[in-house]
Amino acid sequence: MTLLYDERLDGEIASVDKSTLMAAIHAEAPALTLLAREEDLRPFECDGLSAYRTLPMLVALPATLEEVMALMRVCHAQRVPVVTRGAGTGLSGGALPLAKGVLLVMSRFNRILELDPDARLARVQPGVRNLAISEAAGPHGLYYAPDPSSQIACSIGGNVAENAGGVHCLKYGLTVHNVLSVEIVTIEGERMTLGSEALDAPGFDLLALFTGSEGMLGVITEVTVKLLPKPQVAKVLMASFDNVERAGKAVGDIIAAGCIPGGLEMMDNLAIRAAEDFVHAGYPVEAEAILLCELDGVEADVHADCERVRELLERAGASEIRLARDDAERQLFWAGRKAAFPAVGRMSPDYYCMDGTIPRRELPRVLKGINELSATYGLRVANVFHAGDGNLHPLILFDANRPGELETAETIGAKILELCVEVGGTITGEHGVGREKLNQMCTQFAADELTQFHAVKFAFDEHRLLNPGKNIPTLARCAEFGAMHVHHGELPHPELPRF
Numbered sequence: 001m002t003l004l005y006d007e008r009l010d011g012e013i014a015s016v017d018k019s020t021l022m023a024a025i026h027a028e029a030p031a032l033t034l035l036a037r038e039e040d041l042r043p044f045e046c047d048g049l050s051a052y053r054t055l056p057m058l059v060a061l062p063a064t065l066e067e068v069m070a071l072m073r074v075c076h077a078q079r080v081p082v083v084t085r086g087a088g089t090g091l092s093g094g095a096l097p098l099a100k101g102v103l104l105v106m107s108r109f110n111r112i113l114e115l116d117p118d119a120r121l122a123r124v125q126p127g128v129r130n131l132a133i134s135e136a137a138g139p140h141g142l143y144y145a146p147d148p149s150s151q152i153a154c155s156i157g158g159n160v161a162e163n164a165g166g167v168h169c170l171k172y173g174l175t176v177h178n179v180l181s182v183e184i185v186t187i188e189g190e191r192m193t194l195g196s197e198a199l200d201a202p203g204f205d206l207l208a209l210f211t212g213s214e215g216m217l218g219v220i221t222e223v224t225v226k227l228l229p230k231p232q233v234a235k236v237l238m239a240s241f242d243n244v245e246r247a248g249k250a251v252g253d254i255i256a257a258g259c260i261p262g263g264l265e266m267m268d269n270l271a272i273r274a275a276e277d278f279v280h281a282g283y284p285v286e287a288e289a290i291l292l293c294e295l296d297g298v299e300a301d302v303h304a305d306c307e308r309v310r311e312l313l314e315r316a317g318a319s320e321i322r323l324a325r326d327d328a329e330r331q332l333f334w335a336g337r338k339a340a341f342p343a344v345g346r347m348s349p350d351y352y353c354m355d356g357t358i359p360r361r362e363l364p365r366v367l368k369g370i371n372e373l374s375a376t377y378g379l380r381v382a383n384v385f386h387a388g389d390g391n392l393h394p395l396i397l398f399d400a401n402r403p404g405e406l407e408t409a410e411t412i413g414a415k416i417l418e419l420c421v422e423v424g425g426t427i428t429g430e431h432g433v434g435r436e437k438l439n440q441m442c443t444q445f446a447a448d449e450l451t452q453f454h455a456v457k458f459a460f461d462e463h464r465l466l467n468p469g470k471n472i473p474t475l476a477r478c479a480e481f482g483a484m485h486v487h488h489g490e491l492p493h494p495e496l497p498r499f
């Protein structure tokens, strides 16, 4: 594992020392809080991917837009890289600091600026927690649909930067489909608005480009999101299977039948046991897999959909199907799913969470492949994921104190991602590329495509100061990694449809 940051990716960095930089920043923004002592920097050394750690040179905690703009002007002039951080829950090392850089922490931008129930939108600062938006909109019968499992903690700015997904995204779309506009500050310290309150905005769709750009194109300083009416009725079916692959096939059957559930999640036996032990959600601990299928809408439709899905699940070989008795039981079923990551964390000193996406029809094959990898390498893998989206989250259990186990976990993870690409999928569903999946980007994309990504980055940030060394690998890195499988200019697996 390459724990050290590859300094060659730092772009054109002038070596400015800490006190000179602090003086320059305070000359432009005297009230801006800067942290510089080691003990103050330590809490920011990693995000949710704690295997990678670096102390930043400085942490900046701006409270106003003017402070962000001033900071960017100074860093641009001094050629100091800037990594923006929201709540630090990211799982791909996207907010991993740079030793020669400033970590710009947006946690003080935590106000809901406007909530307009008639226009069904909310204008919020980027540090507002995802769940806080739905809590504020709740009294108006509205909510913000994308619901990452980390929604209690993660920030909307981080969600936009990662194009976050969640249980409801199968039916209601990812972050990119639920954001109307963002205000950003460029690396030169200029303010721009991308998108509009209307459904479309003139010019190129820079909002879509910016969503999921992992802090590499600008700093998000405001977000306007769509609010949706809460569905009148929501019911959840829990189906047990004695075979994981059969459960995987049932997922494809439901969508193929034209039914789009409000959520369609899957957990395998290890994840079921972990969650049950932690949350006591009433899960069948003997089942090899369960599917949680939520159907929402108006009463008559939901009733009919439940019957239809029940029939499909029976035909797919479910051994037991339970409809949550009431809303309390429905919430309990979901509580188990939402707490599944920390629940698995109680079973093993460490786990490594992968995030790949595959066409749904390939679920049985890929789940079988994951089981085989687990057996071959001797590490347990728990699967808990957004099955309806084909978005896998294998959690590879290991003990970092045992020599070689971390490397084995990484090998399994890399092989799972390669399997995803092989069946026509992608190396990330929602957690982003960050620092973690740079090498897999070499497997997924050809040199020409990576060159185009670099060109887009250059258009926003010619000196590569914003979050350098993340998301887009250099061609030299891919050559060294040896994973650029380009044959006569063809993409890897050209026979497969891309999505």
Ligand SMILES: Cc1cc2nc3c(=O)[nH]c(=O)nc-3n(C[C@H](O)[C@H](O)[C@H](O)COP(=O)(O)OP(=O)(O)OC[C@H]3O[C@@H](n4cnc5c(N)ncnc54)[C@H](O)[C@@H]3O)c2cc1C
Residues within 6 Å of the ligand: 047, 048, 083, 084, 085, 086, 087, 088, 089, 090, 091, 093, 094, 095, 106, 126, 147, 148, 149, 150, 153, 154, 155, 156, 157, 158, 159, 160, 161, 162, 163, 164, 165, 166, 167, 214, 215, 216, 218, 219, 220, 221, 341, 342, 430, 431, 467
């Ligand atoms: C238990 C657990 C469950 C999770 N479940 C899900 C899930 O279901 N779905 C999902 O999508 N993710 C999930 N995640 C991952 C994570 O929560 C999301 O990626 C989330 O969007 C990150 O938000 P954050 O505020 O923590 O961002 P951070 O981790 O702080 O940053 C993430 C990236 O966004 C950039 N960034 C942050 N704020 C800004 C800003 N204001 N301007 C520009 N760039 C910015 C950073 O530079 C970094 O590249 C989970 C994480 C955990 C720990």
